[in-house]
Amino acid sequence: MPPFTPATVVSALRAAGCVFAEDEAELILATARTPDELATMVDRRVAGLPLEHVLGWARFHGLRVHVEPGVFVPRRRTEFLVDQALARSPHASVVVDLCCGSGAVGAALAAALDGVELHAADVDPAAVRCARRNIAAYGGHAHTGDLFEALPGHLRGRVGILAANVPYVPTGEVGLLPAEAREHEPLVALDGGADGLDVLRRVVTEAPEWLAPGGCLLVETSERQAAVAAEAFTRAGLITRLAVSEELYTTVVIGVSA
Known part of the structure; x- marks a missing residue:
């Protein structure tokens, strides 16, 4: 598979049913450090993993809070x-x-x-x-x-x-x-x-x-x-x-x- 581009990330997320595909793509692209990590993060989100678990963090009350898979995501x-x-x-x-x-x-x-x-x-x-x-x-x-x-x-x-x-x-x-x-x-x-x-x-x-x-x-x-x-x-x-x-x-x- 060729490397993801911003447009293909958005398309993949939208096809998976992510309502805010553009916003999520921006966060994933900003967080991924390598093309391989980007591909893994997109695959995990497409598979249904919560965005915060994919990113490894959540925004809460002005803070960036670390969130691990299997842990409740702060609302x-x-x-x-x-x-x-x-x-x-x-x-x-x-x-x-x-x-x-x-x-x-x-x-x-x-x-x-x-x-x-x-x-x-x-x-x-x-x-x-x-x-x-x-x-x-x-x-x-x-x-x-x-x-x-x-x-x-x-x-x-x-x-x-x-x-x-x-x-x-x-x-x-x-x-x-x-x-x-x-x-x-x-x-x-x-x-x-x-x-x-x-x-x-x-x-x-x-x-x-x-x-x-x-x-x-x-x-x-x-x-x-x-x-x-x-x-x-x-x-x-x-x-x-x-x-x-x-x-x-x-x-x-x-x-x-x-």
Whole structure:
């Protein structure tokens, strides 16, 4: 096969069904270092691998975040959660990124805060390896384990921002997700149980003992799940409110420790 040109890259991506073929081609061409690498990247994208996995990075909240195959790709809508956290706790000194995936949320928060103590945790070792790379520049610590079990005990009662981008797709709807997510991202990062809120409930139950006075828990959810999620926050003793972005089509539940 002759070497790819910009036009042939666009054509290959468009034929594979990539809606934004021109934009994706520009990113692939800018990232590939050799003709062979370019050909491999085009082949992987044509085969259905998420663009971010092909590139090895994703843009998130102004950062270039390293993303490895098999690791959850940070969504643009989750930037709204970061913005809400910064607005609520602009002087937080301890941040925890729970269910961290690539560590994008923690990295974005640390980049915006001054001298923060950052911890990220995930049950998936591949995600933790990826997160460790992304938060290293901020002196962050990455931990492997099931939710709060992964965190060092000295964080109890000290966390100013607890960001938990938990899985919230109902089990019965996972099969309806786009193939890029369904086939290339870990199920544990997508499946939230029967109503999508199983992991959220577990996080909310334990969160108060980890939050500092005035500290906040932020969890992304869907509009139809928001009311039930907010009730769980309130039952846990948190002062609760919802933040909604119509532009990004996302809802964040925010709970503040008394």
